[in-house]
Amino acid sequence: MSTLSETAPGPKPSETGRTLSTPVPAGPAALPVEADEVAFDIKNFSLWYGPRQALMDVTIKLPARKVTAIIGPSGCGKSTFLRALNRMHELTPGTRLEGSLQHFGRDLYGPGIEAVAIRRRIGMVFQKSNPFPTMSIAENVLVGLRLNGVRDKAVLQERLEQSLQMAALWDEVKDTLNRPGTSLSGGQQQRLCIARSLAVQPETLLMDEPCSALDPIATAKIEELIQTLRSSYTVVIVTHNMQQAARCSDRTAFFYMGKLIEFGDTRKIFTNPSNAQTEAYVSGRFG
Amino acid sequence: MSAPSPYLPTPGFARWRKAKSTAVTAVLVLCALAVIAPLFLVIYFLLVQGWSSLDLNFFTQLPKPTGESGGGMANAIVGTIELLAMASVVGVPLGILGGIYLAEYGSDRGNDWLRFAADVLNGVPSIVWGMVIYLVLVVPFKGFSAYAGGVALGLMMVPLVMRTTEEVLILVPQSYREAALALGVARWKVIMVIVVRTALKGIATGVIVALARIAGETAPLLFTALGNNFWNHNLKEPIAALPLQIFAYAISPYDDWHRQAWAGALVLMALILALNITVRVLSRDRRKSS
Secondary structure: OOOOHHHOOOOOOOOOOOOOOOOOOOOOOOOOOOOOOEEEEEEEEEEEEEEEEEEEEEEEEEEEEOEEEEOOOOOOOHHHHHHHOOOOOHHHEEEEEEEEEEOEEOOOOOOOHHHHHHHHHEEEEOOOOOOOOEHHHHHHHHHHHOOOOOHHHHHHHHHHHHHHOOOOOOOHHOOOOOOHHHHHOOHHHHOOOHHHHHOOOOOEEEEEEEOOOOHHHHHHHHHHHHHHHHHOOEEEEOOOHHHHHHHHOEEEEEEEEOEEEEEEEHHHHOOOOOOHHHHHHHHHHHH | OOOOOOOOOHHHHHHHHHHHHHHHHHHHHHHHHHHHHHHHHHHHHHHHHHHHOHHHHHHOOOEOOOOOOOEOOOOHHHHHHHHHHHHHHHHHHHHHHHHHHHHHHHOHHHHHHHHHHHHHHHHHOOHHHHHHHHHHHOOOOOOOOOHHHHHHHHHHHHHHHHHHHHHHHHHHHHHHHHHHHHHOOOHHHHHHHHHHHHHHHHHHHHHHHHHHHHHHOHHHHHHHHHEOOOOOOOOOOOEEEEHHHHHHHOOOHHHHHHHHHHHHHHHHHHHHHHHHHHHHHHHHHOOOOO
């Protein structure tokens, strides 16, 4: 099994079945597409911020090319869990972890593995849209590619259009690509951020409450977008909004007090959960 | 007619209170005027004393030998600009990179010491800078030089540029750093391209403030650049500077030189004012865009 650091930043494995991928040589570890292929295989994963344990012994298998929603009350560790998936938590000083975390069979925390290489494959969209204020719409989309050394104008142009199309923003901005990214509305900015993440062609997209700062119409657009992303991407979305989880996810994981309480089919979690705490939470009795 | 409201003060009390309010306001206005009055006094005297001596010759000619009238400070004006340029070459990269280190790298403890050192450096009297550079760059090379003057001024810029750079970098929201890191961009690129670019105007403002601060410095140049009555053709030689020329002329016994010293002071003041106005314009843009 190859490790991330060996393959990045060269051709990516497991790009089969991806609509967005430009022709690249097949990677050494190209994986076949299966019905229940596992994107993240996480075993006995615990995480501490200093003395405080934020995640306790989480074992879970997140499916590839499906939308997994992470729900739970504030402070239950769901954002921490999400940020551990592409090692963004390392920006917080004093974190420590145990257990194993694999992404398409590759260890994310093995010796010598670089967080930078991981984040190229596992993108992230944040709660608050954050287009770079000094850059135009086009520059925002392409910044990840440019800073990773892509200079070919034709490739950049193609990725620009593809990414904005995927993010369902192309029609709205195609005539104003040189205007500042911050000139867009809140919902458009968030879709711009999604396009920016897609432009570097990740395998997986992590979304940390991507709609919590948006109005219902903008939220509906993003949810629709998540539905279309599902065919080519593995999406993991943290949400406070249980209707949203029910509407746009295939699987749902319920976290409480740093523990994974229940994980399963979204429909089952919301209609017939096996755990009493899950039932209390999804029916709105606490949280 | 109904009884007067209990909330209405008696007429006498209201008058007394109003008088107190007027008196205190007047004191505050006077204090505010006292704060800005010196600036206007400086500008007034410079204009009165210096304006009449400002002519084309002042900007184009070299100082005349003692006893001859006329001449100008062309070499000192150019010299000051050269010194500022050399100071920037020394002070801007050091200051900005130091500020980046403080804001983005380093441990809390180490950074506290660095900040403390920068603040102490900021308070080092400028004549001390002159003496230190004299020992380090003048004595070993056996001569006063423009280089030594530029280095002395440049080192004075470092703590100021460093602290302002740090402050504006810290103001760049963490979310931009996270967004760029989540694209798989290396950290140094995130800092140099995303963070520094976002804060560029603030950094430029800090540099100009520092330039305005050192443009009028005389003491550090006395033992380093020394001054020169002619054009400087070699940076290893002494170079003229406006503050030095003003100093030399102001302590001379000649009326003509006194007038020229006033004119020089006026030009120097105008230069510093222009730098400060640039800062205002830059920071107004920043407020508007954010």
